[in-house]
Amino acid sequence: NRLITVAAAQLGPIQRAEGRDVVVARMVRLLERAHQRGANVVVFPELAFTTFFPRWYVENLDEADGWYEETLPSPATQPLFDAIRRYGLTCYLGYAEIAHEPDENGVLRKRRFNTSVVIAPSGEIVLKYRKVHLPGHKEFSTIRKVQHLEKRYFEVGNLGFPVTRAPVGGVDVNLGMLICNDRRWPESWRELGLQQVELVMLGYNTPAVNQENRGFEAPYQRQFHSQLSIQAGCYQNATFGVGVAKAGNEDGFELMGHSVIVNPQGEVMALASTWDDELIVADCNLAMCELGRSTIFNFAQHRRLEAYQRIATQ
Ligand code: CDT
Secondary structure (H helix, E strand, C coil): CCEEEEEEEECCCCCCCCCCHHHHEEEEHHHHHHHHHHHCEEEECCCCCCCCCHHCCCCCCCHHHHHHHHCCCCCCHHHHHHHHHHHCCEEEEEEEEEEEEEEECEEEEEEEEEEEEEECCCCCCCEEEEECCCCCCCCCCCCCCCCCCEEEEECCCCCCCCEEEEEEEEEEEEEEEEEHHHHHCCCHHHHHHHHCCCCCEEECCCCCCCCCCCCCCCHHHHHHHHHHHHHHHHHHHHEEEEEECEEEEEEEEEEEECEEEECCCCCCCCCCCCCEEEEEEEEEEHHHHHHHHHHCCCCCHHHHHHHHHHHCCC
């Protein structure tokens, strides 16, 4: 058995006026509870330090800098890193990143990404991912009741879909990350599956109502689609998965909850039942990944690259 205990640390709402200190204290409390429940790895949501700010339009991006992190840890986020070290936890953290780095033309620029990292029990960042599938739009939309401006606030991630092998509670685990909308795309999961991922960690901020539903997507189907995507991704890539919400009513706008832990059979092991700070925990035997990987989803034996031309070219 290669047993690890996995915790999803769902966060309730963060209001626009709330500061980092309030949410960091809530996150530290969740780490403490995760430690008490024997967790080895804790997964937080996408953009965990702030309200889901892409719903707010800001014309000059420099005026939005307060929602981003330029350094990690910073004085405001240091207590989180201290708690990770204190409890010996591995942690997935989603945040808005400002990076001063060259663009594709080699020009040094201030760049913005929707980012997640894996933090080792030492407090060291051992893996970084930048969200690839950015939903929504770039300019203010006059026809939407709620904006979803991720294409304004972030560039498309430029780090691919990395996987690292890192110790979690004394077990070496192949760890991979996705961020929110990525979970709906089979290509994201397969990129990780092709690297023998064993635990996919992902955070999300998903509005409880689809603004563009055209009468065909009821609010209850939002949860169905989220779980359907995570369960299918886990089964088809023989991996455990953890999807973690920021949930609840932020300044009048509702985000869905239903954080979930799924096994490589595609079955739900644990499911959150509130729209608040909530911890769900599951014991995951990574040996379970072997079955799918060596039989029905033995990629080397059964994939047919010659028939997949369209996937990477259209
Ligand atoms: N944060 C994020 O990616 N949310 C999207 C909402 C899509 S509706 C524009 C999601 O896929 O959950």
